[in-house]
Amino acid sequence: MKRVHENLVKKSPIALSLTWFGLILCSALLLGSTIASAEETEPEMPFALDDDGRLVRFDRDxxxxLRTRCLECHNEEDARGDFRVDDRDTLLGYVEPDDAESSTLFADYLxxxxxxxxxxxxxxxxPLSASELSIIRVWINEGAGWPEDVQLVSAGAEDKLAVAVAPPTTLxxxxxxxxxxxxxxxxxxxxxxxLLGAAFVVLGWKWPAVGTQIPLACLLIGAVTAIASTAMGFSFAVERGYGSWDRFDAAIMEKEVFWHRWSGVVVSVLAAVFAIIALxxxxxxxxxxxxxxxxxxxxxxxxxxxxxxxxxxxxxGEDFYPKMFRTLLGTPETNADAVTVSAASVVQKSERNLE
Incomplete structure (x- = not known):
């Protein structure tokens, strides 16, 4: 054991960094696999029905x-094919309540x-995504209810940010x-x-032996993964319906995703710069x-x-982290803590169970 200790002490800083690099990489991979396996199993969760016992609500789901995917081409001013989705009577004329598969809207168009x-x-x-089609199918099968006091108005600036993007064609x-x-x-x-590297920097003020090699390894790997994750996030944002990444107009700059996206870029650039300085x-x-x-x-x-x-x-949701502290401190829950699951998530879960 003494000889092994002497060999470790004689190692160069670069060798020690690589050693810590390997240890932390293995730990990170183990943590990632644990998180992934935990996310695969979803707990049973209650969902909210409306006053009529329906899962899907027209105004909410x-x-x-219809507003973000159909209204642009089928509205009062531009009713292509003489069809409008903002007119209640017109749309319901293409629907067979309680039977989505026999409905012209669902079977012959969507x-x-x-x-x-x-x-x-x-x-x-x-076409519409699987979750969107599931919502419309359930809505029709539950009677295709459209309250008369609910109007489908043109999308405002906030809604127009969720732009559908055609699938890529090139490799x-x-x-x-x-x-x-x-x-x-x-x-x-x-x-x-x-965060781990920063914690060891702080610990290094008290125990210098842990204040350099571990933070260095964390910074090097963190910089690489930050760059990769940011690039993936730019692509994933388009997939999730947030539109192109290169828009800087006032409307999109008010969206939370804009600041989330570019603050990620800032982290990636800073981490890369400081990693180079560290080397x-x-x-x-x-x-x-x-x-x-x-x-x-x-x-x-x-x-x-x-x-x-x-x-x-x-x-x-915005109440996610405050709820963590309320849970930790044992404070009473608020109405925001009532668990509700959207129709899309419930339908998707039921479809996965059938597969």
């Missing part, structure tokens, strides 16, 4: 689909194989689109690594540069913490 009849057409982002485009689906799996790595300081043994990259790691950890917090609220 169906109207947003799910038909004929490209000339498919709505919305592929040139306008069609490069398909690769770019496909890698975006890895964003939810990879986004945990830079968050965990940069140079390791080679030149420059104490001032070492101080710079450690301070930079603390800054990156603070920003990535905010980015991760924002991403969590975008995925699970």
């Amino acid at each position: 169906v109207a947003p689909i 799910t038909i194989d004929d490209e000339d009849m498919l709505m919305p057409p592929r040139t306008h982002g069609g 490069l485009g398909r690769v770019w689109a496909a890698q975006g689906f890895l964003h939810p799996a990879t986004v945990h790595f830079p968050v965990a690594l940069l 140079v300081s390791l080679r030149t043994k420059n104490a001032r540069m070492t101080t710079v990259w450690k301070a930079g790691l603390l800054v990156c950890a603070a920003i990535v913490g905010l980015v991760g917090h924002q991403g969590g609220e975008m995925s699970y």
